[in-house]
Amino acid sequence: MKRLNQQNTSSRRKPGSSWACLKKIPAFAGMTMLLGLATAPAIAADYTFAPNGCEFAMTFPEQPTSAERCDPAAPTQCTHSSVFVKVYGMDSSMRVTATCSPAEDNMLKRYSGDVMRFTLESMAKGNAKTYETGFNDLGTAKQAILLGSTPNDHDGEDVYMAQLWIGEKSVLTIEGVLTGVQTPDSDSTFTGIMKSIRTAPTKATATKADEETENKDKKEDKAEPEEPTKE
Numbered sequence: 001m002k003r004l005n006q007q008n009t010s011s012r013r014k015p016g017s018s019w020a021c022l023k024k025i026p027a028f029a030g031m032t033m034l035l036g037l038a039t040a041p042a043i044a045a046d047y048t049f050a051p052n053g054c055e056f057a058m059t060f061p062e063q064p065t066s067a068e069r070c071d072p073a074a075p076t077q078c079t080h081s082s083v084f085v086k087v088y089g090m091d092s093s094m095r096v097t098a099t100c101s102p103a104e105d106n107m108l109k110r111y112s113g114d115v116m117r118f119t120l121e122s123m124a125k126g127n128a129k130t131y132e133t134g135f136n137d138l139g140t141a142k143q144a145i146l147l148g149s150t151p152n153d154h155d156g157e158d159v160y161m162a163q164l165w166i167g168e169k170s171v172l173t174i175e176g177v178l179t180g181v182q183t184p185d186s187d188s189t190f191t192g193i194m195k196s197i198r199t200a201p202t203k204a205t206a207t208k209a210d211e212e213t214e215n216k217d218k219k220e221d222k223a224e225p226e227e228p229t230k231e
Contacts, residue, residue, distance in 0.1 A: 050200055051080035054100035055141065055167035058174070059196035060084045061189055064096075077102045086189065091154060092180035094190050099173045108142060108168050116144035120162045123175065124148055128160040141167045141199050154181045161194055172197070 047064065050057035053076070064084035071077040081099040088094075104110075113135035124131055128148025136143045144164045149157040158179040165172040174197060178190045 049080075049082050049098050049100075051078075051100050053078065053102070053170060054080060054172065055170045055199060055201070056100060056165050056172040057196075057198055057200035058098060058172075058193065060096070060193060062086075064098075084193070086186075088180075088183055088186050092178075092182060092186055094176065094178045094186060096174065096176040096190075096193055101171050101173075103166060103169055103171045107171065108166050111142065111166055113137070113142070113144065116142060116164050116166070117146070120144055120146040120164055123162050123173075124160060127162075127175075127177065131160070138199065141165055152180065156181065159190070163194070163197060165197070165199075167199070 046062055047060045048057055049060060049064070049066075051068075060082070062084070064082040066080070066082040069079045069081075079099065079101040081097065083098075084094075084096045086094050117133040117135060120133060121131070124146055127150070128146070129150040131146050131148025133144065133146045135145075142165070146160075146162045148160045150160065152158045158177065159182075161174075161176045163172075163174040165174075174194075176190060176194060178186060
């Protein structure tokens, strides 16, 4: 298993590079991971990826290309995906892909941190020559993250990041690649997108909560005593 050599990596990248920006984050589980990226500028909430039935959400600075694929045998079981691509001149670009799918039975309990890390490492093959991984158990969800890089033809490194989020009913997979010559604009946009990933109540859950509140209000209204009539 390859692990990131931070000294060798930093010597190949230029000051202000995307790698340096991503590494300026709080330590988690003994290594620096993309958790609570306080130093990254927030991006404008132009488009929120939060499909119906997905327990997770993230924000893109512009509307991505989106698609939905549903199981013919179970029309409510759908996989939602979005792809965001941005080009910075002729030598730099980014691509972020987000996919939210229905979770398997007891997936949240069955998938350990090691299994989730291994899944990301399998995804990173061909995308990152050096990388490090991390894991976080949020109780109602689990998060694994992989941050890696590979040398490019611009005397620097392409940045690769993958995240896997597992909830009780859904699974979110994210892959992001920042290639070529990085700029402050591409750095902040990439880290902003990755910072925005979060847990969120599903629309079905939110609707159910609203219905319960409404029913409670109706019961309270019925329970109010009537004013005595004056003779």
